[in-house]
Amino acid sequence: MRSYREPEPGSSRRVVIVGGGMAGTRLAQQLAATAADAADSALEVTIIGEEPHPAYNRVLLAEVLAGRYAPDVIALPAPAAVRRLSGVRVVRLDRDPGEVVCDDGRRVPYDALVLATGSNPVLPPLRGLFEPHGHDLPDGVHAFRTMDDCLALAAAIRPGVRAVVIGGGLLGVSAARALAQRGAQVVLAHQGEHLMERQLDTGAAAMLRRHVAALGVEVHTECRVRGLRTRSVSGERRAVSAVELADGYALDADLVILACGARPRVGLAHAAGLTVARGIVVDDQLRTSDPRIFAIGDCAEHAGILYGLAGPAQDQADTLAHVVGNHAAGRHGWTQPGHRAAPGSETGPRYAGSRALTRLTLASAASPLDLAAFGETTPAPGDDVVHLADATRNAYRKVVVRGDRLVGGILLGDLGSVGALARTWEGDEPLPSAPLLHLLTNDGGS
Numbered sequence: 001m002r003s004y005r006e007p008e009p010g011s012s013r014r015v016v017i018v019g020g021g022m023a024g025t026r027l028a029q030q031l032a033a034t035a036a037d038a039a040d041s042a043l044e045v046t047i048i049g050e051e052p053h054p055a056y057n058r059v060l061l062a063e064v065l066a067g068r069y070a071p072d073v074i075a076l077p078a079p080a081a082v083r084r085l086s087g088v089r090v091v092r093l094d095r096d097p098g099e100v101v102c103d104d105g106r107r108v109p110y111d112a113l114v115l116a117t118g119s120n121p122v123l124p125p126l127r128g129l130f131e132p133h134g135h136d137l138p139d140g141v142h143a144f145r146t147m148d149d150c151l152a153l154a155a156a157i158r159p160g161v162r163a164v165v166i167g168g169g170l171l172g173v174s175a176a177r178a179l180a181q182r183g184a185q186v187v188l189a190h191q192g193e194h195l196m197e198r199q200l201d202t203g204a205a206a207m208l209r210r211h212v213a214a215l216g217v218e219v220h221t222e223c224r225v226r227g228l229r230t231r232s233v234s235g236e237r238r239a240v241s242a243v244e245l246a247d248g249y250a251l252d253a254d255l256v257i258l259a260c261g262a263r264p265r266v267g268l269a270h271a272a273g274l275t276v277a278r279g280i281v282v283d284d285q286l287r288t289s290d291p292r293i294f295a296i297g298d299c300a301e302h303a304g305i306l307y308g309l310a311g312p313a314q315d316q317a318d319t320l321a322h323v324v325g326n327h328a329a330g331r332h333g334w335t336q337p338g339h340r341a342a343p344g345s346e347t348g349p350r351y352a353g354s355r356a357l358t359r360l361t362l363a364s365a366a367s368p369l370d371l372a373a374f375g376e377t378t379p380a381p382g383d384d385v386v387h388l389a390d391a392t393r394n395a396y397r398k399v400v401v402r403g404d405r406l407v408g409g410i411l412l413g414d415l416g417s418v419g420a421l422a423r424t425w426e427g428d429e430p431l432p433s434a435p436l437l438h439l440l441t442n443d444g445g446s
Contacts, residue, residue, distance in 0.1 A: 013042055013043050013044065013111050013112075014044045014046070014109060014111045015031060015043065015044065015045045015046070015110065015111065015112045015113075015114065015324055016046045016048065016100060016108055016109075016110035016112075016113050016114070017045065017046065017047045017048070017114045017116055018048050018090045018100060018113070018114065018115050018116065018117055018268065019047075019048075019049065019050075019114075019115065019116030019117045019118055019297070019299075020048070020049020020050070020051060020055050020086065021049070021051075021055065021058065021116065021118050021297070022055070022057065022058055022076065022297070022313055022314070023116040023118070023296045023297030023298070023313040023314070023316065023317050024047055024049070024055075024114070024116035024296075024297070024317075025047065025055040025076050025079065026313070026314050026317035026318070027114060027116065027296065027317040027320055027321055027324075028045050028047050028079040028082045029077070029079040030317060030318055030321030030325075031043065031045050031079075031082075031321050031324060031325060032045060032079040032080050032081050032082050034321060034322075034325040035081070036080070036081070044083070045079070045081075045082045045083070046082070046083040046084075046085065046108060047079075047082060047083070047084045047085065048085045048088050048090055048100065048102065048108065049085065049086050049087075049088070050087070050088065050089045050090075051086065051087070051146060051147065051148070052086050052087035053071070053086070053147045053148075054075045054076070054078065054086075055075065055076040055078075056071065056074045056075050056076060056147055057074045057075075057076060057310075058145075058146075058310070059310050060073075060074040061074070061144070061146075061147065061149075061150045062174035062175060062177065062178045063178070064147075064150050064154070065144075065150050065153055065154055065175065065178040065179070065182070066177070066181045066182060067154070067181070067182055068181075071147060071150075071151070085102070085108075088102050088103065088104060088106075089102065089103040090102055090103075090268060091103050092268070092271065092272075093113070093268055093269075093272040093293075094107075095272055095273070095290055095292075095293070097109070098110050098111065098113070098292065100113065110292070111292070112292055112293075112294065112324055113292060113293045113294070114293075114294045114295070114296060114320065114324075115268065115269060115280060115288070115293065115294070115295040115296075115300075116295070116296050116297045116299070116317075117264075117265040117266075117268060117269075117297075117298075117299045118264075118265055118297060118298045118299060119145075119262035119263055119264050119265055119298040119299065119308065120145070120262065120263050120265055121143035121144070121145045121258060121259075121260070121261075121262055121263075122258075122260045122261040122262060122263050123143070123260070124166070124225070124258070124260045126225060126226070126227045127226060127227030127228070127244075128227045128229060128230055129141070129227070129228055138228065138230045138237075138238045138239055138240045139233060139237060139238065139239035139240065140156070140239050140240040140253070140254055140255050140256060141228065141240050141255075141256045141258065142156075142255065142256070142257055142258065143257075143258050144171060144175050144257050144258070144259055145262065153179075153255070153257065154182075156254075156255055157179065157182045157255070158183070159182075159183035159184075160183065160184070160185060161183075161184045161185065161254045161255060162184070162185050162187075162251075162252050162253050162254045162255070163179045163184040163185065163186050163187070163253065163254065163255040163256070164187045164188075164189060164243045164251050164253040164255070164256050164257070165179070165186065165187070165188045165189065165256075165257045165259055166189050166225050166243070166256065166257065166259060166260060167189075167190060167191075167258065167259035167260045167261070168188055168189075168190025168192065168195040168196065168219070168221065169190075169195075169196055169197075169198065169259065169261065170196055170198075170199065170358060170360060171259040171261075172188060172190065172257075172259030173188070173195060173196060173208070173212060173360065173362075174360065175257050175259055176188045176212065176217045176257075177215055177217065177362050179255075179257070180215045180216045180217050181215070184255070185216075186216065186217045186218065187217070187218045187219075187220065187243075187251050187253075188212070188217050188218065188219045188220065189220050189223045189225055189243065189245070189251070190219070190220065190222075190223060191222070191223060191225075192221060192222070193221060193222055194206070194209070194221055195208050195209055195219070195221065196208065196373075199358050199373035199377075199410070200371075200373060200377075200410055201377060201378075201398070201410060203389060203396060203398075204371075204373075204396050204398070204410045204412055207391065207394065207396045207412055208369075208371065208412065209221075210391075210394075211362060211369045211394060212362070215362070223245060223246075224245065224246040225243055225244070225245060226245060226246045227243075227244045228240050228242070228243060228244065228256065229241050229242040229243075229244055229250060240253055240254070240255075240256050241253065243256060262298065262308060264278065264279040264280070264298055264299040264300075264301070264306060265298075265299050266279060266280055266299060269288065269293075269295070269299075272290075272293075274288045274289050274290060274293065275289040277301055278301055278306055279295075279298075279299055279300055279301030279306045280295040280299050280300055280301060281301050282294065282295050282296075282300050282301065282302050283302075284302075284350040284351055284352065285319075285320075285348065285349070285350065285351070286300065286302070286316055286319065286320045286323065286351055294320055294323075296313060296316040296317055296320055297313040297316065297317075298313065300316060302316075302351060302353065303353060305353065307354060307356055309354075309356045309358070311354060311356050311357060312353075312354035312356050315351065315354045316351055319349050319350070320351075322348065322349040323348055323349055326348050326349075355374065355375065355425060355426045355428075356374070357372060357373070357374040357422055357425075357426070358371075358372065358373045358374065359371070359372050360372075369394060369412060369413065370411075370412070370413065371411070371412050372409070372410075372411045372422065373409070373410045373411070374408060374409055374422060374425055375400070375406070375407050375408030375409065375425055376400055376407045376408035377398070377400060377408045377409065377410050378400075378408075379400045380402070382402070383400050383401060383402050383407070384400070384401040385398065385399070385400055385401070386398070386399050386401065390413075393413065394412070394413050395412065395413035396410065396411070396412040396413060397409075397410075397411050397413070398410045398411075399421065401431065404430045404431050405428060405429075405430065405431065406421065406424050406425045406431055407425075408425070409421060409425070
């Protein structure tokens with residue numbers, strides 16, 4: 001195996017980021033800016049990304065699928081003075097001597113390693129999902145997680161194509177809307193009682209369902225998918241022809257989109273002996289059980305929480321940039337493998353968790369709809385609830401107030417007030433003394 005530019009001992013401080021998505025790119029941007037401000041030319045940052053594409057904003061993939069944006073529009077700015085290895089997969093972590101091993105044979109040494117490996121789509125245990133004697137999906141069956149997934153789907157869409165989306169969470173609703181905008185005949189099959197049950201209550205979900213149906217999407221809730229029916233196309237290759245429901249009913253399908261959630265990618269960490277629960281366990285400085293290895297984004301589990309959202313991933317990247325920057329600048333020194341500072345002796349920035357807001361825009365010329373959900377939307381005893389619903393205007397607003405603090409909310413419709421409300425909630429600020437109803441009727445802050 002060949003080594004990737006071995007620096008002279010003491011000549012540089014090498015930060016390697018495994019994962020070229022939003023979290024890893026944000027961290028690289030922040031580290032590059034910190035090094036530039038400090039005129040620190042000895043800090044070397046390398047991103048190793050499995051995808052061949054430039055880094056992109058995954059939140060906007062549905063807009064690419066809908067044809068609203070070209071792929072290059074959602075590309076993220078390339079961090080200055082950062083080495084990027086694209087289309088390269090890391091297959092092993094060698095903690096001693098401190099190297100990552102790539103699938104092309106190269107070994108990349110590190111002083112600090114950051115795992116930003118993201119998550120994989122959940123593939124449900126459906127009969128007929130995989131080809132016989134293999135691990136390939138039948139033709140026409142797609143996950144919707146990466147740019148390659150998006151481009152493959154976009155190439156398969158044509159007016160009138162029959163598409164079934166399995167899963168009615170945020171990703172499934174986004175995909176169904178995008179496919180409908182491209183002229184597909186879309187059915188959305190969701191096992192739960194209502195759409196986006198993690199974020200919405202029944203009233204908001206009912207309004208969302210009416211809006212999605214108005215876009216041409218046929219919605220089935222409390223609907224369990226049992227398997228896929230396929231047909232032979234060539235040799236052992238098969239293509240999907242229908243989605244079979246638990247009651248035996250079959251939905252004809254040319255395309256099937258799996259939007260059944262995501263699972264953190266923890267294989268590298270687990271094989272390297274790091275502590276893994278549901279995700280890679282990190283402390284308040286985003287360190288794993290090896291103090292030279294950190295984790296951020298979808299793969300990281302902090303205080304028992306897996307966020308799986310872009311906002312918390314950016315918060316973690318920003319905090320870690322300060323943590324790693326302090327070490328790289330020599331303010332705390334690099335911690336050696338197997339040695340952790342005594343509890344309470346660490347100094348520097350801390351990650352205290354994130355207040356995550358879910359935002360979705362369902363754009364259409366006739367009836368646009370914005371959605372935002374955040375915090376605790378189910379009130380506890382003693383909480384105040386302010387609730388406004390207007391079906392004629394496609395407006396639904398509900399906030400939960402505890403004392404003088406806003407603790408959660410669900411907003412659908414023309415969300416002129418979402419900015420002010422979100423800032424109040426994210427900052428845990430006291431509410432103004434005006435009547436609570438003004439929270440939902442004043443659209444001045446956006």
